[in-house]
Amino acid sequence: MSAPTAVLDVGGGPGLPQRRELRTPVPGPRSLELQRRRAAVVSAGLSSTMPVYAAAAGGGVLVDVDGNSFIDLGSGIAVTTAGNSAPRVVEDTAAQLTRFTHTCAMITPYEGYVRVAEELAAIVPGDHAVKTALFNTGSEAVENAVKIARYATGRTAVAVVDHAYHGRTNLTMAMTAKAVPYKDGFGPFAPEVYRAPTSYPFRDGTDLDGAPINGPAAAARAIAHLERAVGASRLAALVIEPIQGEGGFIVPAPGFLPALAAWCREHGIVLVADEVQSGIARTGAWFACDHDGVVPDLVTTAKGLGGGLPIAAVSGRADLMDAVHPGGLGGTYGGNPVACAAALATLRTIREENLLDRAVEIETLALGRLRELQRTDPRIGDVRGRGAMIGIEFVRPGSHEPDADLAKRVATAAHEAGVIVLTCGTFGNVVRLLPPLVIPNDLLSEGLDVLADALSGGAR
């Protein structure tokens, strides 16, 4: 079999023809061949959403090795927010590659690291002095936020909430809610992690007296649980995703996050906003917690920050970030210079192309269309989200009973029709949309058409 040079020659980035086009069945013969090779040498513990091998990507499309062009409504899990192979990212990382690829920021630092910290200080919510430490992955950022909170408070306990996802390392597995596939068989887990109920408007209903569990009520429920189970004075941190990602794209009810923030402040608990998925323009603001007017003490970022290169950050109150003894934080690759160049170029792209506003346009278009579908389709229990972070929760008609099978069938039908979508949710019943913010409107609309067809046709 010949190498897929014809496709690779196209190059990636926004110059790729912005269209959905299937030249072979999905997966095509070259992808099937690669899948066969992969099965022989790649751990079965790693799965893939679709057995389609990428050759190029840019704008709103991903082209596979068989020349099929897919509409990308996944952004590699909220990573290529500013576009895949975005021109500024390509140019600046290439330039950095020719200067130096690594020195280790703990040995001889470089300007790019400092500039990323300066940029984050300018966008992190609040008017306090902000300092940053850079890492490679979201899990690593969350682990380090906990280290900093523990050191600064002298306390050990960490609070998290239902449906939370914080990563796959040992501590972050303990903090993640869902056992299968993330935790099952991988214990024992780190101790001193306590889970509280959260705000899930579609599923919260009412309390025993028939009062709706709104944001403040859900916060009171979480606080009462933590005070009983742990005690506020023992908590170093409350770590929470302002909009939950893997757990189901759950937007908490208004007032939930502010009430938790006030309680944290009152008791000296470090509030950590895990913005690894929701941060960096994804929701139409720099951070999802901006929508709630909440100022966290620490913020973790990763996915959308690096334009596809691995970089992660803990940013927050200078007094907390400076509490740790010199040498207490770090890592060989944290804030790699090429990844820093990518992050700076990503942030510049977001500013120069007004991608915060673009995320809001995407929200309007997608929510409008999906809510229209919901009106005539009782299997769509809920449509929710902010910016370009939109979830569709499927249920058995007339109930709240999750329908994971339907979510999977819709996703599979979309894949076969040339649209990349992902599922998520504690119950596996949410289809999530995370388009790159540079996707053209007509392509996004076509992607939504395909989802609608999947619901009315193949997935029925």
Ligand SMILES: *Cc1c(COP(=O)(O)O)cnc(C)c1O
């Ligand atoms: C993806 C994710 C993580 C983990 O990030 P990795 O880079 O995969 O380690 C942590 N928190 C949230 C909210 C995430 O979405």
